[in-house]
Amino acid sequence: MSTKITTQAPPAIDVARAWQALSEVLDPEVPVLSVLELGIVRGVTVDAGAVQVTVTPTYCACPATEAIQDSIRAALLAAGASSVSVDLQYAPAWTTDWIAPAAAAKLRVYGIAPPHCVASSDEPDPTTRPLRFHPQRLHCPRCSSTDTEQLSGFGSTACKALYRCLACREPFEYFKPI
Amino acid sequence: MTQRSPPTAAVQYLLRIADSSLIHGQRLSQWCGHAPVLEEDIALTNIALDHIGQARALLTLAGQIEGAGRDEDALAFLRSEREYFNLTMLELPNADFARTMLRGFLWSELLGALWPGLGASSNSQLAAIAAKCAKETRYHQRHCADWVRRLGDGTQESHRRIGTALAELWPYTAEWFEDDVVDAQACAAGLGPAWSTLEAGWLKSVTPVLADARLTPPPGSAFRSSGKFGRHSEHMGFLLAEMQAVPREFPGAVW
Numbered sequence: 001m002s003t004k005i006t007t008q009a010p011p012a013i014d015v016a017r018a019w020q021a022l023s024e025v026l027d028p029e030v031p032v033l034s035v036l037e038l039g040i041v042r043g044v045t046v047d048a049g050a051v052q053v054t055v056t057p058t059y060c061a062c063p064a065t066e067a068i069q070d071s072i073r074a075a076l077l078a079a080g081a082s083s084v085s086v087d088l089q090y091a092p093a094w095t096t097d098w099i100a101p102a103a104a105a106k107l108r109v110y111g112i113a114p115p116h117c118v119a120s121s122d123e124p125d126p127t128t129r130p131l132r133f134h135p136q137r138l139h140c141p142r143c144s145s146t147d148t149e150q151l152s153g154f155g156s157t158a159c160k161a162l163y164r165c166l167a168c169r170e171p172f173e174y175f176k177p178i
Numbered sequence: 179m180t181q182r183s184p185p186t187a188a189v190q191y192l193l194r195i196a197d198s199s200l201i202h203g204q205r206l207s208q209w210c211g212h213a214p215v216l217e218e219d220i221a222l223t224n225i226a227l228d229h230i231g232q233a234r235a236l237l238t239l240a241g242q243i244e245g246a247g248r249d250e251d252a253l254a255f256l257r258s259e260r261e262y263f264n265l266t267m268l269e270l271p272n273a274d275f276a277r278t279m280l281r282g283f284l285w286s287e288l289l290g291a292l293w294p295g296l297g298a299s300s301n302s303q304l305a306a307i308a309a310k311c312a313k314e315t316r317y318h319q320r321h322c323a324d325w326v327r328r329l330g331d332g333t334q335e336s337h338r339r340i341g342t343a344l345a346e347l348w349p350y351t352a353e354w355f356e357d358d359v360v361d362a363q364a365c366a367a368g369l370g371p372a373w374s375t376l377e378a379g380w381l382k383s384v385t386p387v388l389a390d391a392r393l394t395p396p397p398g399s400a401f402r403s404s405g406k407f408g409r410h411s412e413h414m415g416f417l418l419a420e421m422q423a424v425p426r427e428f429p430g431a432v433w
Contacts, residue, residue, distance in 0.1 A: 057310075059228065059231060059314060060228065060231030060232045060234065060310060061227045061228055061229075061230055061232070062231070063227075089306075090303070090306035090307055090309075090310050091302070091305070091306030091309060091310075093306070093309045093310035093313060094310070151217055152218070152220060152221055153221060153317060153320065154217075154220050154225070154317075154321070155220065155224075156220070158224060158227060176317070178313045178314070178317075
């Protein structure tokens with residue numbers, strides 16, 4: 001973590017500046033997405049320089065949760081906050097549907113197939129709704145072929161599954177809908 | 179050492195779930211580097227991690243309700259054997275891959291039946307944790323059920339192995355659905371459902387998968403395990419010795 005040395009105090013932080021600072025905090029495990037694009041920042045308040053941020057974890061055991069909280073703290077202090085508190089909120093539970101639409105393209109370029117939408121299932125009750133575990137036409141993020149298959153329902157991080165493309169023969173990861 | 183009084187019913191109700199997740203996560207993590215194929219190694223350790231994460235959230239809540247200043251680490255690593263309330267089945271050794279997958283299947287189907295009930299808990303924190311965990315559990319349910327079908331309806335050897343696992347593990351499920359005062363008080367307080375009410379839903383999801391796998395559960399027996407009352411099998415002490423070694427050797431150590 002680097003600290004910028006400045007000769008003058010930064011201007012007083014307001015809510016807009018706080019959001020701006022957060023838009024530059026990246027997810028350490030998918031470093032093309034900011035915490036805002038990931039949809040885990042649930043609220044920001046500023047009271048006379050003291051910033052309070054509410055975040056929700058992606059998975060209960062996501063090992064990046066603490067690192068993300070530290071990055072948020074550092075970014076806001078660098079943006080002029082006098083103090084920062086980061087609170088963890090479980091409800092409503094995070095869903096991949098909160099990932100910003102524009103982030104899907106970034107994920108693809110990074111080599112990760114973006115998640116299918118969870119909420120579009122017919123089942124009205126989200127607790128019994130079947131996930132679309134096996135999307136029939138998952139596009140390879142490299143060559144866009146739909147001739148792909150799942151290698152494992154679990155991957156290098158909690159949020160991803162492992163696939164391979166049968167056309168270009170490259171393995172790729174799929175951001176699991178949850 | 180001071181003698182700690184037994185936990186209240188509410189705390190014990192939470193610890194039964196939290197400890198079961200913790201111990202299951204510990205057993206699954208022992209597969210790291212040993213699974214039959216790399217993809218499965220990654221899957222088992224991912225599922226282990228999910229369970230440890232769920233246990234962390236539940237242990238933290240249990241510590242808050244207890245109000246004795248114990249955090250998730252104190253509860254996870256600094257209790258003695260009789261103070262853990264996990265289901266006995268989950269502390270049994272992994273044995274082979276078939277038994278590991280069958281156990282994961284039976285347990286994740288129980289969680290699948292439990293989370294919706296906890297989602298309606300009078301404790302809003304518990305309800306929030308349950309709603310979140312339910313989403314993760316669905317991936318475990320699917321993965322384990324897939325393997326139970328593949329092994330049961332696979333080769334002669336895989337069928338024999340998972341059949342043996344079912345005969346060995348099934349008697350340990352009887353413990354799950356027999357209520358006691360902890361269930362009664364948790365149910366009365368609106369904390370969560372009595373576990374006896376989960377049996378029908380659990381059987382409904384377990385039975386068709388076993389049928390696909392050409393497996394039949396053994397008939398009921400008089401055997402009763404008692405892990406949820408704090409009385410454990412001979413395997414628990416060894417598991418705890420390994421799990422607690424570092425926190426006890428280096429109190430308060432951080433990465």
